Amino acid sequence: MSALALFGGPKAVQSDPGDIFRWPVISPEAEDAVLEVLRAGKMSGVDITKEFEREYAAWQGVRYALAHNNGTAALHAAMFGVGIGKGDEVICPSITYWASCLSVFSLGGTVVFADIDPVTLNIDPDNIERHITERTKAILVVHYQGYPADMDRIMAIARRYRLAVIEDGSHAHGALYKGRMVGSIGDVSAFSLMSGKSLACGEGGILLTNDRCIYERAMIFGHYERSEEITLPELVEGVGLPWGGCKYRMHQLTSAVGRVQLRNYPAQMMEIDSAMNYFWDLLEGVPGIRPHRPPKDSGLTMGGWYMPSGLYHPEELSGLSLYRFCHAVTAEGSVCRPGCNKALHLHPLLNTIDVYDDGRPTRLACLPTGVDVRQPIGSLPVAEGIQERVFGVPWFKRVYSQIIEEHAAAFRKVVENHRDLLVDDPGNPPHLGSWGLSLRGT
Ligand SMILES: Cc1ncc(COP(=O)(O)O)c(C=O)c1O
16 A cells, blocks of 8 residues: 555654744734834824835845835836836746736736746746847846846846846845845846735835936836925926826835834745755755755845745656646645746737727737737747646745654655556646735645
8 A cells, every 4th residue: 555645644744833834924023013103193104114115225235115005016116117108018927926017008018928947937038039129128027936037147138138127026035146136136126025925014015226217207106295205307397196197105004014024034034045945955866856946056045935836847757747746745744736827928818808998909009000929829838838847835934844854755755656646647737827826725
């Protein structure tokens, strides 16, 4: 009889997880900060938000930070900040959360997707140039699941074609690219700060830049009440109303929590980094599975390891489906979710749907007649197939060695006994992955 828990054997994970997965961690200090805001009735002010912005900018080593009510809003403002407008194209990886790019439509622009690298899961620099046209204005980079994108190559391409670079750092707070903080390398960056993220503040987002013009454009887009901070002559005449028609200021409960979280985060991030590296080190050399993490001594780090993943190589496990593999690991008491984000370029919203009643798909609405940037199935093969090669692993927040060892043992045990799973392997379902990643299971 098989030793696998799926077939009645003992589970590899026996220990109580305690708080190893607990997230977000809200300290009494954060609770007090919230109560202070409530008692002062300052929920809709900006004074605490400005403190948070100053502290965030200092931590990141950038000149300007502008807090938003969510990461989606910060990305929207970043696009307006770099001047995306009617008929402009933004190049974005197809594997990301939709908020990286969808707000471009409301600016009259559109998105063109690039394929990803199967090891980093980030935009593939080799695939960017073929998507550049005379309409391209920006490259939107996502540091997917904490893995810093290849910024040297991306910045070189951007400079060659005079494109702006927008970093979406929502998965990578505090991650380093060759020793530099992600989010401080491109022209502008945006981070989600919602509660599931590594730097968890509540619904919130932040925009960072060293460029005064981008900062002020973002300000005038959705922060009408901060008119006195606008100095650029081309903007000053329009102060008083938000040019984007949006109200994007951060709720001060979030700012107050954020100030505390920001102080605690570096230590939490170090602990998560140690825990996750320990887990993957225990699995070094195990066939069929590899960590989604940069090589040691690369100068790249994973920040808070948002939604960590492994890469699956079924060819090393007699073709065992990812679905079956994950099912068996889960039965051992660990966490193993098949898939990652689905390829955005295949969704009907990016193909057929006419959101604003333009008489043609929104993706094409502001492009010259006859120009079609849609990307049919088969056009970005890595992005289309990656869901069968990525699996979510436990996101440890604490270095509890015994528990981490049990989880690593669950993966190792399934690999060692994988042949028992080949019989009755139903194969992968036709559509693995999801449009948004979920924390369920951890
Ligand atoms: C890559 C990425 N970008 C942007 C966002 C949007 O942030 P928010 O949910 O704060 O609007 C998220 C997550 O939610 C994300 O995962």
